[in-house]
Amino acid sequence: MTQTVSRPVGAHEPLPLDVEAIRADFPILTRTVRDGKRLVYLDSGATSQKPRSVLDAERWFYENVNAAPHRGAHALAEEATGAYEAARATIGGFIGAPDREIVFTRNTTEAINLVAYALSNAATAKEEEFRTYAVGQGDEIVVTEMEHHANLVPWQQLCERTGATLRWLGLTDDGRLDLSDLATVVNERTKLVAVTQQSNILGTINPLGEIVARAREVGALVLVDGAQSVPHQPVDVTELGADFLVFSGHKMLGPTGVGVLWGRYEVLDKLPPFLTGGSMIEVVRMEGSTFAAPPQRFEAGVPMTAQVIGLAAAVEYLQGLGMDTVQAHEEAITGYALQKLAEIPGVTVVGPPDTVARGGAVSFTVEGIHPHDVGQVLDDHGIAVRVGHHCAWPVVRRYGVPATTRATFYVHTGYDDIDALADGIRAAQKFFGTA
Amino acid sequence: MQLESMYQEIILDHYKNPHGRGLREPFEAEVHHVNPTCGDEVTLRLHLEGDTVADVSYEGMGCSISQASISAMYDLVLGKSVTEALATGEDFMTLMQAKGDPTVAEKLEDTLEDAVAFAGVSKYPARIKCALMSWMALKDASARALATTNPGGTP
Numbered sequence: 001m002t003q004t005v006s007r008p009v010g011a012h013e014p015l016p017l018d019v020e021a022i023r024a025d026f027p028i029l030t031r032t033v034r035d036g037k038r039l040v041y042l043d044s045g046a047t048s049q050k051p052r053s054v055l056d057a058e059r060w061f062y063e064n065v066n067a068a069p070h071r072g073a074h075a076l077a078e079e080a081t082g083a084y085e086a087a088r089a090t091i092g093g094f095i096g097a098p099d100r101e102i103v104f105t106r107n108t109t110e111a112i113n114l115v116a117y118a119l120s121n122a123a124t125a126k127e128e129e130f131r132t133y134a135v136g137q138g139d140e141i142v143v144t145e146m147e148h149h150a151n152l153v154p155w156q157q158l159c160e161r162t163g164a165t166l167r168w169l170g171l172t173d174d175g176r177l178d179l180s181d182l183a184t185v186v187n188e189r190t191k192l193v194a195v196t197q198q199s200n201i202l203g204t205i206n207p208l209g210e211i212v213a214r215a216r217e218v219g220a221l222v223l224v225d226g227a228q229s230v231p232h233q234p235v236d237v238t239e240l241g242a243d244f245l246v247f248s249g250h251k252m253l254g255p256t257g258v259g260v261l262w263g264r265y266e267v268l269d270k271l272p273p274f275l276t277g278g279s280m281i282e283v284v285r286m287e288g289s290t291f292a293a294p295p296q297r298f299e300a301g302v303p304m305t306a307q308v309i310g311l312a313a314a315v316e317y318l319q320g321l322g323m324d325t326v327q328a329h330e331e332a333i334t335g336y337a338l339q340k341l342a343e344i345p346g347v348t349v350v351g352p353p354d355t356v357a358r359g360g361a362v363s364f365t366v367e368g369i370h371p372h373d374v375g376q377v378l379d380d381h382g383i384a385v386r387v388g389h390h391c392a393w394p395v396v397r398r399y400g401v402p403a404t405t406r407a408t409f410y411v412h413t414g415y416d417d418i419d420a421l422a423d424g425i426r427a428a429q430k431f432f433g434t435a
Numbered sequence: 436m437q438l439e440s441m442y443q444e445i446i447l448d449h450y451k452n453p454h455g456r457g458l459r460e461p462f463e464a465e466v467h468h469v470n471p472t473c474g475d476e477v478t479l480r481l482h483l484e485g486d487t488v489a490d491v492s493y494e495g496m497g498c499s500i501s502q503a504s505i506s507a508m509y510d511l512v513l514g515k516s517v518t519e520a521l522a523t524g525e526d527f528m529t530l531m532q533a534k535g536d537p538t539v540a541e542k543l544e545d546t547l548e549d550a551v552a553f554a555g556v557s558k559y560p561a562r563i564k565c566a567l568m569s570w571m572a573l574k575d576a577s578a579r580a581l582a583t584t585n586p587g588g589t590p
Contacts, residue, residue: 034437035437370498370499372473372475372497372498372499372501372562372565373442373498373499373500376438376441376559377438388473388474389473393474402474402475402476403473403474431438
């Protein structure tokens with residue numbers, strides 16, 4: 001599973017997934033762009049496309065069941081509650097978690113903010129047990145230089161609100177976490193370590209075991225950003241050993257507007273709420289209120305019910321393919337892409353150069369052509385990639401480039417997509433006269 | 436290929452051989468503008484002699500559109516009054532909002548000179564802000580320079 005994939009040109013090994021059959025499940029992949037070009041979608045890392053079963057699940061809910069869950073006692077309300085909670089169990093099962101540890105949020109960003117605000121709200125909570133994880137002056141929060149802004153800015157803000165100090169683990173030249181100072185950066189003052197499982201820009205898969213073990217030694221909480229890992233590899237919270245795992249539905253074939261916070265129950269139980277209002281309460285009086293147990297404590301207001309049901313359909317679609325197979329497929333595609341890019345003079349991959357501990361986010365620069373201009377030529381060929389700093393500005397700064405072009409892969413990505421990418425890069429070099 | 440409509444030869448020439456590039460003295464205002472979605476950056480200095488734009492000097496990094504736009508702007512505003520330079524900026528803004536309408540470009544051809552070549556960019560909403568960054572920086576620098584040279588008054 002971890003060897004570099006290489007094979008002679010023109011002699012492709014069959015991919016683990018039947019790409020043609022999968023493409024037929026995605027209505028959007030039949031459309032064309034820019035004067036009739038086939039859509040080559042290499043931007044799943046930003047947001048994934050949706051199979052018909054996900055769209056059908058949302059439509060089914062609105063056409064047959066629609067009601068606000070956990071309110072009312074009419075037939076639709078009961079059915080909506082049942083469908084919503086069944087979806088919670090399905091999504092929990094996908095990551096090996098009991099449903100009472102699954103909190104629905106808007107996306108990964110909101111899930112991280114939920115934890116960050118709960119930790120600062122803890123300092124002023126009137127209930128003593130809610131002060132268990134309070135963060136304040138003298139405490140430290142640890143992140144890494146590899147984080148998406150969503151797993152960096154909320155912690156900067158938490159530190160500004162509470163007087164705590166933000167520290168971080170740096171990066172090595174080959175795109176990996178520099179753990180040489182792990183023992184000093186994560187220390188007795190550390191309250192929480194927030195780290196990504198898979199980098200959205202470098203593709204690196206991080207050695208979480210070592211980081212979790214160190215955090216356990218010093219009694220720090222661990223939050224894992226799974227936005228780029230949960231959609232692409234098997235993730236089991238029991239094996240992970242962390243306290244929180246966060247991910248977004250829209251990056252794993254599901255709808256926008258739904259994300260997940262998984263939290264170890266005994267930790268969730270001692271956190272004060274973030275957003276307050278309807279359905280997260282226990283008793284409300286004019287003088288004050290008490291709060292429901294998790295997960296309801298963190299789900300204020302009528303939830304994104306149809307989207308949760310759509311996400312459960314996405315999970316079932318992925319389970320049907322098998323996450324081991326999804327990972328093997330992307331590894332084969334990533335190996336092929338790294339090989340094709342290495343064949344183009346002037347192209348430099350920013351991130352690990354082989355498929356060892358690496359996912360399918362491939363960032364690169366093309367000598368003499370700004371990433372925006374590369375992206376524009378690719379777009380003209382019908383190829384959708386991401387250009388810019390990918391919401392990880394410190395990473396591009398670390399590697400001394402203003403921005404990168406990034407291709408990301410998923411279950412419908414085939415060799416033909418990678419060949420189109422390579423041809424498109426060569427066309428950009430020709431257009432701008434650099435090769 | 437629709438690419439040529441955006442990447443006019445004039446634009447690529449400005450990108451490869453930028454006019455007026457480099458930071459120079461003297462100057463009354465220096466501004467730093469970034470395009471937060473993509474990381475394009477420009478540092479721009481403005482030197483006024485009375486009401487006249489005597490120099491615009493700059494350093495920047497970014498895509499061909501953003502960098503060529505600064506170079507074309509340099510040619511356009513040098514020697515103009517601040518009021519005229521900002522009016523030209525308004526014309527450029529109008530061009531960027533034209534969604535590729537050729538009649539808009541025709542009307543602005545005399546005032547925008549080389550910069551009318553950016554008309555094709557207006558068909559690509561994601562790139563318009565690249566072309567506008569330099570003009571936004573100039574507007575900002577003008578306001579600051581006038582506040583320095585003409586405190587309490589209007590030009």
